[in-house]
Amino acid sequence: MDSLFLLIPLSIAVIGLVAVLFLWAVRSGQFDDLEGPAHDILANDHSDKNTSEKTPREHKP
Amino acid sequence: MCCSGCEAVAQAIINNGLADFYHKRTAYSPNVNLVPDELEHLDHYDNTSSENTVEHDLILEGISCSACIWLLEHRLRQLTGVVSFKVNYATRRAHIKSHPKQVQLQQIVEAVQSIGYNAYPYDPTKQYSQLQQERKTYLGRLGIAVFCGMQVMMITLGIYIAEIGEIKPFLLKFLIWASAFLTTPVVLYSAQPFFKSALRDIRNHSLGMDVPVALGIGLAFIASIYNSIRGAGDTYYESVCMFVIFLLFARYVEFLTRWYALSASESITQNTPTIAKKLNSQGGFTVVNAQSLQIGDEIQINPGAIIPADSIIKTGESCIDESILTGEKEPIKKNKGDKLLGGSHNLDNNLIAIVSCVSEDSTLSTISRLITQAQAEKPAWVTLADRYASWFVLFIIILTSSSAVYGWWVGDPNWFSIALSVLVVTCPCALSLATPTAYTATMSTLFSEGIIITNGRALETLGSTDHVVFDKTGTLTEGRMVVKTCRILSSAHNETFVFDIAASLEILSDHPIAQAFRSTEVSTPMKTSDVTHKPGLGICGKVDGVQYYLGSNKLIESILKQPVDDTEVSNTHVYLANENMLIAVFEIDDTIRTGVKSTLSWLKQHGKKVSLLSGDQKTAVDWFAKKVGINDYSAEASPAEKLLFIEQLQHHGNTVAMVGDGINDAPVLAKADVSIAVSTASQLARASSDILLLKHDMSSLKQVFILSKKTKHIILQNMSWALIYNLGALPLALLGHVQPWQAALGMSISSLIVVLNSFRIRFRSQSTV
Numbered sequence: 001m002d003s004l005f006l007l008i009p010l011s012i013a014v015i016g017l018v019a020v021l022f023l024w025a026v027r028s029g030q031f032d033d034l035e036g037p038a039h040d041i042l043a044n045d046h047s048d049k050n051t052s053e054k055t056p057r058e059h060k061p
Numbered sequence: 062m063c064c065s066g067c068e069a070v071a072q073a074i075i076n077n078g079l080a081d082f083y084h085k086r087t088a089y090s091p092n093v094n095l096v097p098d099e100l101e102h103l104d105h106y107d108n109t110s111s112e113n114t115v116e117h118d119l120i121l122e123g124i125s126c127s128a129c130i131w132l133l134e135h136r137l138r139q140l141t142g143v144v145s146f147k148v149n150y151a152t153r154r155a156h157i158k159s160h161p162k163q164v165q166l167q168q169i170v171e172a173v174q175s176i177g178y179n180a181y182p183y184d185p186t187k188q189y190s191q192l193q194q195e196r197k198t199y200l201g202r203l204g205i206a207v208f209c210g211m212q213v214m215m216i217t218l219g220i221y222i223a224e225i226g227e228i229k230p231f232l233l234k235f236l237i238w239a240s241a242f243l244t245t246p247v248v249l250y251s252a253q254p255f256f257k258s259a260l261r262d263i264r265n266h267s268l269g270m271d272v273p274v275a276l277g278i279g280l281a282f283i284a285s286i287y288n289s290i291r292g293a294g295d296t297y298y299e300s301v302c303m304f305v306i307f308l309l310f311a312r313y314v315e316f317l318t319r320w321y322a323l324s325a326s327e328s329i330t331q332n333t334p335t336i337a338k339k340l341n342s343q344g345g346f347t348v349v350n351a352q353s354l355q356i357g358d359e360i361q362i363n364p365g366a367i368i369p370a371d372s373i374i375k376t377g378e379s380c381i382d383e384s385i386l387t388g389e390k391e392p393i394k395k396n397k398g399d400k401l402l403g404g405s406h407n408l409d410n411n412l413i414a415i416v417s418c419v420s421e422d423s424t425l426s427t428i429s430r431l432i433t434q435a436q437a438e439k440p441a442w443v444t445l446a447d448r449y450a451s452w453f454v455l456f457i458i459i460l461t462s463s464s465a466v467y468g469w470w471v472g473d474p475n476w477f478s479i480a481l482s483v484l485v486v487t488c489p490c491a492l493s494l495a496t497p498t499a500y501t502a503t504m505s506t507l508f509s510e511g512i513i514i515t516n517g518r519a520l521e522t523l524g525s526t527d528h529v530v531f532d533k534t535g536t537l538t539e540g541r542m543v544v545k546t547c548r549i550l551s552s553a554h555n556e557t558f559v560f561d562i563a564a565s566l567e568i569l570s571d572h573p574i575a576q577a578f579r580s581t582e583v584s585t586p587m588k589t590s591d592v593t594h595k596p597g598l599g600i601c602g603k604v605d606g607v608q609y610y611l612g613s614n615k616l617i618e619s620i621l622k623q624p625v626d627d628t629e630v631s632n633t634h635v636y637l638a639n640e641n642m643l644i645a646v647f648e649i650d651d652t653i654r655t656g657v658k659s660t661l662s663w664l665k666q667h668g669k670k671v672s673l674l675s676g677d678q679k680t681a682v683d684w685f686a687k688k689v690g691i692n693d694y695s696a697e698a699s700p701a702e703k704l705l706f707i708e709q710l711q712h713h714g715n716t717v718a719m720v721g722d723g724i725n726d727a728p729v730l731a732k733a734d735v736s737i738a739v740s741t742a743s744q745l746a747r748a749s750s751d752i753l754l755l756k757h758d759m760s761s762l763k764q765v766f767i768l769s770k771k772t773k774h775i776i777l778q779n780m781s782w783a784l785i786y787n788l789g790a791l792p793l794a795l796l797g798h799v800q801p802w803q804a805a806l807g808m809s810i811s812s813l814i815v816v817l818n819s820f821r822i823r824f825r826s827q828s829t830v
Contacts, residue, residue, distance in 0.1 A: 001232060008216070008239050015208055015243070022204045026197050033149045036130065 073175050079135055114144050117166055119155040119180040121148065121173070129178070136176050140164050155180070199313045206251035206309055209243045210302030216240050217299040237289050240298040248282045252305045254312070273454050277484050278304060284477055295478055295800065300485065303809050311498060311816065337369035338362070340413070354416050362401075362412040370403040371418035379410040457487045464795055475797055482794040485804040487787050491811040495779030496521075498819035503772045506823050511756040512765055519735045519751030523766065524773040525716050526735055529664055530707065532721040533675035533685060536739050537759070539652040544577045546648040559645045562604050563637055565589050566611050577649050599635070610638045617643060653689065654739075656760035661689055663763050670715075674703050674729070703729045720762065721750075737762065768822070775822055779815045786811045 025031065121133070130148045133155070137146040142163025148155045157169060173180040216236050220228065228236070252275075259275035281297040281304075288294035338346045340359040354360065354370050362368055364379065380392035382405060392408055395401065401414055461484040468476025504514045514520060531537050547556055560578070565587045567575035592602030599612010610620050617636045618624060621643065635647040664671055673694035675682045682696035695706065707729055710717050719726070719733035730736035730750050738750035739759075754761040790807055793799050799807070 001229070004232065005235065008235070011212060012239065012243065015212055019205055019208055019246070022208070023201050026201045026204065029197075031197070031200055032193065036149065039130070 077136060077139060079132060114158045115161050117157045117159070117169075119157060119170070119173070121155055121178055121180050132176060133173065133178060136172055137169065140169065140172055143169065196316070199309070199316060202251040202253070203306075203309045203313055206247050206302065206306045209247045209251075210299075210306050213240045213243045213247075213298050213302045216243075234289075234292065237296055237298075240296065241286060241289055244282065244285075244298040244301055247302050247305050248278060251309060252278050255305075255308065273457050273484065273487075274304075274308065276458070277481075280484065281481055284481060297481065300804075300806075303806075304485075307809055307812055311812075356416055356418070358416045360414055360416060362407045362414060364407055364409050364411065366407050368401050368403055368405050368407055368414075370416050372401045372403070372414035372416045374399050374401060375413045375415050377410055377412040379412050380408040382406040382408055453492070457484065460487065460791075473797070478800070479794065479797045482797075482799045482804040483791070485808055486790040486794040486799060491783035491786060491808070491815045492780065495783050495815050496776050498816050499772050499775045499779060499822065502775075502819045502822040503768055507765065507768060510761065510764060511754070512761050513753040513755060514751065520765075520769045520772050521776075522716060522735045523718060523752075523769040526669065526718045528670045528672065528710055528715040529718045529720065530672045530674055530710075530729075530733070531691075532719075532726050533673055533682060535722040536720055536726075537654055537657050537673070537689060538685070539654055543652060544647050544649060548646045548648075549644070550646065551642060551644045554644050559637060561587055562609055563611055563635075563645075563647065565604050566592065566600050566602055566609065577647075608640055609644075611635060654757065654759045656758040656763075658689060660759045660763045661691065664766070665690075667766070672706075674698050674706055676700075676703075700726075700728055704732055707732050737765070771822055775819055779818055782814060782818070783811065 133148055134146055137143055137155075137157070140159075142160040144158040144160065146155060146157045159166075159169065170180045216239055220233070220236060255271050255275045255278060258271040262272055278301055281301050285296040285298055285301070288296050337349055337354055338361040339349045339354065340346045340361060346361050359375065360369060360372060368381070374395060374397050376397065378394065378396045381395050381401060382392045400417070401407075401412075403418075461480050464483050465476055465480035468479050473479065500514075500520060503520055507514055544560075547559065549556060549559060564578045566589060567578040568589075587604050588606075590603045591608075592600065594600055595612060595616060598616040599610065601608070601610045601612070601616075603609070610616055612635065614634065614636060617638045620640070621638060635649055636643060637645045637647070661671055670693065671691055673682065673686050673691045675685075675694070675696050676698055679696040682694055686692070686694040695702075698706065703726070707717055707719065711734070716735075717733045718735040718737060719730050720737045720739065721730050722739050730738065735752065736750040737752040737754060739754050752765060754765075786807070790799065790804070794804060
C-alpha cells in the first residue's frame with residue numbers, strides 16, 4: 001500500500017502535464033478543424049507555400 | 062453535365078490542370094450563382110499601398126465534400142501573390158494571406174467563383190472569432206474536468222469498496238487530500254461558468270437554474286474541505302466532479318449545435334448594400350459607404366447592382382426588380398423622375414440617380430425597423446420558463462436551508478450532510494436538462510436534414526401551432542410558369558404558329574398563366590384586335606383578323622358547343638380554338654414547389670388551419686389557392702396588411718406559423734409565433750426567421766412538424782421523470798436516508814436517463830423520416 005504514496009503524486013504530476021498539453025493543444029487550434037486533416041492525407045501533391053508562389057498555369061490548351 | 066455552367070466549370074478545372082477533382086470528389090455540389098454580383102464592391106477591402114502581406118477571411122458557399130476543398134486550395138494557390146489559402150472544413154471558412162500588390166481580393170473571389178463556389182469576404186473580428194474562442198474555452202474546461210474527475214473517481218472508488226478500517230487512517234487522509242487537490246481545478250476552472258452565471262442571476266434579482274448548481278458545487282466543495290481538515294465526516298469530491306462533467310458536457314453539446322446552426326445562417330446576413338458609387342465634383346465617381354450618402358448626392362447604379370439608397374432617377378432608364386421589397390416579381394420599367402427603392406435590384410442599364418431619402422427613413426430600414434419592432438413583441442416564452450424555474454429554485458433553497466436549520470436545532474450530527482443531500486437530490490439538473498437536450502437532439506437531426514433551427518423555442522411553439530400562413534410566390538411556387546407540352550389537334554396548324562397566336566393574345570393578360578406564353582419568343586409578330594378577357598375562363602380576340610379563343614375547357618365548350626376532353630387533371634390545361642374547332646392543348650406547369658400539396662394536405666389532416674397571404678393580383682391568387690386546395694386566402698395584401706392579418710389571428714388565440722421568402726415577408730415572419738423561411742428566401746427574411754428550410758422540397762416542413770411533436774413528447778417524458786425522481790427522492794433525503802454521494806449518483810443517473818431519452822429522437826427519426 002505504501003507504493004500509493006509515490007504513485008498518486010506521480011499520477012497527479014502526469015495529470016498536470018497532460019492538462020497543460022491539452023490546454024496548449026486547444027489554444028493553438030489543434031481542435032479547430034477535426035475533419036479536414038483526415039481528408040488532407042488523400043491529396044497526393046503537397047503543395048505548400050513554396051509552390052504556391054509559382055506563376056499560375058492559366059489556360060493551357 | 063447538367064448545364065452550361067457546369068461545362069464552363071469543368072473546362073476551367075481541366076484547363077488549370079486540376080482534373081484530379083473528378084477522381085476525388087465524394088459528393089456533388091449544389092448549384093451556385095456564377096454571376097459575380099458584388100465583385101465590383103470589393104475594392105474597399107484592398108489596401109494596395111501596403112508592402113506586406115494582408116490577411117482576409119472568406120465565407121465559402123457550395124462546399125460539399127473534401128474534394129471541393131482540395132480543388133479550392135489548389136486553384137487559389139496557383140494565383141500569383143497568394144501566400145497561403147487554408148479552408149476550414151468544419152466551418153466552411155477560408156483564411157487567405159496575399160500580397161496586395163500582386164493580387165487583389167476581387168481576383169481571389171473571382172477565382173473561387175470561376176470554379177463554381179461562392180465566396181464572401183467577412184470580418185472575423187465579429188461573432189465568429191468570439192464563438193471560436195468560446196468553443197476553445199468550453200473544450201478546455203471540459204478536458205480538465207474529465208482528466209481530474211476521472212482521477213478523483215478512481216481514488217474514491219478505492220475508498221468505496223474498502224471495508225471500514227481496511228485503509229489505514231493516514232493513507233485515507235492522504236487519499237482524501239489527493240482528491241481535494243485534484244478537485245480544486247475542476248471547481249475553480251471548469252465550473253467557472255456556473256458560478257459566473259449564478260452571480261449574474263443574483264445580481265439581476267432572478268433565480269436561474271445555475272443558482273442551485275453553483276450552490277451545490279460550492280457548498281459541497283467547501284464542506285468537503287472542511288471535513289477533510291476536521292478529519293471526520295464525509296467528503297463529496299467525486300460528486301462535485303461528476304456533477305461538473307455532466308453539466309459541462311450537456312452545455313458543450315448544446316453550444317456546438319447552436320454554433321453550427323448560426324454559422325450556416327450567418328453567411329446569409331452578410332451582404333446588404335453597403336457600397337455606393339457617388340459622383341464627385343470632377344465628374345468621376347468615388348466608392349463610398351452607402352450609409353454616408355446624403356440627400357441630394359448623385360449616385361451611379363450599374364446594371365446588376367443593388368440600389369444603395371432610396372433615390373430618384375436623373376438620367377437613364379432601366380428595369381428594376383423590386384421583388385425583394387414589395388414581392389412584385391415582374392421587373393418594373395423606370396424612367397427619369399421615377400423613384401427607386403433602396404435594396405432593390407437594377408437590371409438592365411446604367412442609371413444616375415439623386416438620393417432622396419437616407420438611412421432612418423429609407424424603405425429598407427423601414428422594413429428592418431418593422432422587424433425589430435415585431436421581434437420585441439414576440440411571445441415571451443423564455444421569461445415564462447425562467448420564472449417557473451426561479452420559483453422552483455427558491456423552493457429548493459428554502460427547503461434546504463430549513464432542513465439544515467431544523468437538523469442543527471434538534472442537534473442532528475448529520476445536519477449538513479442531510480441538507481447537502483436535499484440540495485443535490487432536488488437539484489433541478491435533470492429538469493433543466495429535460496428541454497435543452499431534447500432540443501439539441503432535434504436540432505442536430507433537423508440540421509442533417511437541411512433544416513436549421515435558429516431559435517430553439519420555435520420547436521416548442523410549433524407543437525401548439527394551429528394556424529399555418531403561407532406566402533405564395535417564391536414560397537409555395539417557384540415563381541415561374543412554363544409551357545410543358547403542346548399538343549396540336551388540327552392538321553392545318555403547326556407548333557410555331559400556334560405559339561405565336563397564344564403569345565400574341567396572352568401578352569395582354571395579367572393572369573399568371575400568361576407568363577408562360579410570354580417567355581416564348583414570337584417568331585412572326587401578329588396584329589391583335591378586339592381582345593376581351595373572360596375572368597376565370599380565358600381570353601379571346603382577333604389575331605391577324607381571325608377570331609381565336611384561348612382558355613379553360615369551359616370556355617371552349619361554350620364556344621364550340623361540344624364537350625372537351627379534360628381527363629388529365631394533374632396539370633393545368635389551356636385550350637386554343639377558333640370559331641369552329643379545337644386547335645391545340647397546352648399543358649402548363651405552374652412550378653409549384655415540390656412537396657407542397659402533400660404537405661398542405663398533411664397539415665390539414667392534422668387539424669391545422671392553412672391560409673394563403675399574397676401580395677399578388679387577386680385573379681392569380683384565386684386560381685392558385687384552388688389549385689393547391691387552400692380555402693382561406695387573401696390577395697393584394699401589403700406587408701402592413703399581412704402584419705394585421707397575423708395580429709388578428711393571434712388576437713383570437715391562434716398560434717401562428719408563417720412561411721415566407723421575401724423581404725416584404727420579413728416583418729410578418731418576425732411577428733408570427735413561429736417563422737419559417739424557405740430555401741430561396743431573401744437575406745432579411747432568413748435573418749428574421751426561427752426555422753430555415755434549406756432544401757427545395759416543401760415536405761421539410763412536414764418533417765419539422767413531425768419532429769417538433771416528437772420533441773414535445775420526449776420533453777414531457779423527461780419532465781415527468783425528473784419530477785418523479787426529484788419528488789420521490791426528496792422525502793428520503795429529508796429523513797436522512799440518502800448519503801450525499803448517493804444523491805449525486807442518483808442525480809447523475811437521472812440526468813443520464815434524460816439525456817439518453819432525448820437521443821431517442823435522433824434514432825427514431827432516422828428510421829421513420
